Amino acid sequence: MTTYYRDPEVLITSTGVWMNGREFRLSELLQVWYSKGSRSWGVIAWRGALGLTILLPVVIGVFAVLLALALDISLGDTVALAVGGILVGVAVVPVADLLLDRVDASYDRGSRSIEIWGRVREGDVLLMRTDNAQRFGRVYRALQRALEPAVRR
CATH class of the missing domain: 2.30.29 (PH-domain like)
Incomplete structure (x- = not known):
């Protein structure tokens, strides 16, 4: 057998x-x-929320860098704002790995019976x-x- x-x-x-x-x-x-x-639209919405959670800090970081370059402020403030924006964007990397694991697991489970x-x-x-x-x-x-x-x- x-x-x-x-x-x-x-x-x-x-x-x-x-x-x-x-x-x-x-x-x-x-x-x-x-x-x-x-x-199951709830599963699909959950995947979308995870994607936005991953992208949000990157968007905030890019916005901070662009804001630092666009504003007419002192060089020290511009550098501080740009570095802060880059750090926020980089800070998402360890969290993104965990969130991407959850996205992968949701695809393994599927979105329908x-x-x-x-x-x-x-x-x-x-x-x-x-x-x-x-x-x-x-x-x-x-x-x-x-x-x-x-x-x-």
């Missing part, structure tokens, strides 16, 4: 599938497909529902690999 995928909620082997609390032999699955739900369906003799059954796009991809590919040898027989 070959194990294609295993986690606490899903097990896909060369003999069968265990998902959503139900077990199916591979030969029982006549067809497998997926469907995507509607987008995804369902894996299977057709058996009794009708269509929901095998799995998740909003984690990365996990969905792993499970669906494993399911396809498990079903390939069954089709060839």
Whole structure:
């Protein structure tokens, strides 16, 4: 027996599938497909807010440098304002790395729910529902690999 995928909620082997609390032999699955739900605009707004959070200090820094060059103030004040603006822009670098990790994680999770369906003799059954796009991809590919040898027989 070959194990294609295993986690606490899903097990896909060369003999069968265990998902959503139900077990199916591979030969029982006549067809497998997926469907995507509607987008979660909250997730998309969260990504936009993270992007703005990253850009805001850079914009403030650039504005301070431009302001220092545009104003008719003493050389010491101009240098202080320009250096302050550059420091604000540079200060975002360590924080930006953390925020970009969160943006990456939000893309891994996805912005919509995804369902894996299977057709058996009794009708269509929901095998799995998740909003984690990365996990969905792993499970669906494993399911396809498990079903390939069954089709060839």
